[in-house]
Amino acid sequence: EVQLVESGGALVQPGGSLRLSCATSGFSFSDHWMDWVRQAPGKGLELVGRVKLKTQNYITEYAASVKGRFTISRDDSKNSVYLQMNNLKPDDSALYYCADVRAHGNLWGRGTLVTVSS
Amino acid sequence: DVVMTQSPLSLPVTLGQPASISCRSDQSLGHSDGNTYLNWFHQRPGQSPRRLIYQVSNRESGVPDRFSGSGSGSDFTLKISRVEAEDVGVYYCMQGLYWPDTFGQGTKLEIK
Numbered sequence: 218e219v220q221l222v223e224s225g226g227a228l229v230q231p232g233g234s235l236r237l238s239c240a241t242s243g244f245s246f247s248d249h250w251m252d253w254v255r256q257a258p259g260k261g262l263e264l265v266g267r268v269k270l271k272t273q274n275y276i277t278e279y280a281a282s283v284k285g286r287f288t289i290s291r292d293d294s295k296n297s298v299y300l301q302m303n304n305l306k307p308d309d310s311a312l313y314y315c316a317d318v319r320a321h322g323n324l325w326g327r328g329t330l331v332t333v334s335s
Numbered sequence: 336d337v338v339m340t341q342s343p344l345s346l347p348v349t350l351g352q353p354a355s356i357s358c359r360s361d362q363s364l365g366h367s368d369g370n371t372y373l374n375w376f377h378q379r380p381g382q383s384p385r386r387l388i389y390q391v392s393n394r395e396s397g398v399p400d401r402f403s404g405s406g407s408g409s410d411f412t413l414k415i416s417r418v419e420a421e422d423v424g425v426y427y428c429m430q431g432l433y434w435p436d437t438f439g440q441g442t443k444l445e446i447k
Contacts, residue, residue, distance in 0.1 A: 252436075262376075262384065262427060262438040280435045281336070314383060318374075319431055321395060325383040 219243035219324065221315050226329030229305055237300040237329055239315030244324065246296040247271065252318050253289060253300045255311035256328070263311075264318065268298060283309075305333045337362050337430050341439035347447045354415040356442045358428035363408045372432040375404055375413045378441075379424040387426075388413065420446060 225237040237253070252267045266289040269276040277289050288301040298315055312328040338361045348354045358373070365371045375388040386395050388404040391411060401416040415422060425441040 261441045262429075264435045264437070267434075278434050316383075318386075318429065318436060321386075321389075323383075323385050325385070327383055 219322065221324065221326035223313060223315050223326045223329035226313065226331045228332045228334065230335050231306060231333055233305050233333070234301070234303045235305060235331060237302070237313055237315075237331070239298045239300075239326055241296045241298070241315075244322075247293040249317045249320060249324065251289075251291060251298040252316050253287075253298075254314045254316050254318065254325075255309075255331075256314070257308075257311040260311075265313075266300065302331070305331075307333050309333050336435060337364075337433045337437050339428055339430055339437050339439035341426075341428060341442050344440060344442055346442055346444045348415075348418045348444060349447045350420065351417050354418050354422075354444060356413045356426055356428075356444075358406075358411045358413070358439050360409040360411075360430055362433065364430050364432045365408060366432055371407060372430060373404075373406065373411050374429045374431060375402075376427045376429060376438075377422075377424055378427065379421075382424075384427065418444070418446070 220242045223239045250269050253265050265283050266279045268289045268291050286304045291298045310333045314328045315326045317324040340359045342357045364373050371391050373391050376384040377387050378384040387398050392404040403414050405412050425443050427441050428439040
C-alpha cells in the first residue's frame, strides 16, 4: 500500500523556522521526483518546490514565493523528503502536502498544517 | 508563471446530468515531444487531490469513463457525462510543462 505521511506542522511566529518531513512507503521512492504542494485554508493549490533524482544530482526547484527561504532535501535511504522553511510569513500558513504531482496513481499525503501567526 | 484560468468557479449540477469545466492557459502547453501537459485533479472535501486525467485526455486507472478530457494548445475541457454524488468537490486543472507546475483556481462542483 502506498503511503506518504507528512509531519512537523505547527504554529510558529513570523520570522521563525520549521522543518517538515514526509515518510513514504509502498513505491519506489528513489525513482520519483518529489514535490511539496501547499493549500491555504479554503484556497487553491500551489507547488512550492521539487527535488529530482540522484541521477540528476538531486536538483531542486522552488516557486518564486519561497525561493531563498525554503529548502527541499531527500534521503533515499529513508524514503523520505524534507522541507526546511525559514523566515516564515503569515502568507505561508497552509496545509503542506508531499506528493509526486506527475505520478500515476495517488502519490499524495494527507498534509501537515503550518500556521504562521504571532 | 503560467496562469491557468478555470470557469465556472462554481458548478451546481443535478444528479445524472452532464457537467463541463473549462481551463485556459496563457501559454500553449504543447511540447515538441508531441505531448500536451495538461492534467485534471479532483479533491473531495477533507481529502488530498487525486489526478483524474493526464496529457489532456488520458484517464488514470480506476477513473470512471464518464470523465473525459479534451482540448489542445491552451484551451481545455473536462466533461462528466452523468454526475454522481461521489463527484462533488473541487476540480483543478494543472499544467506540467513549465516550472513551476501551476493549477487553476478550482471549480467547486455541488449537487443541486
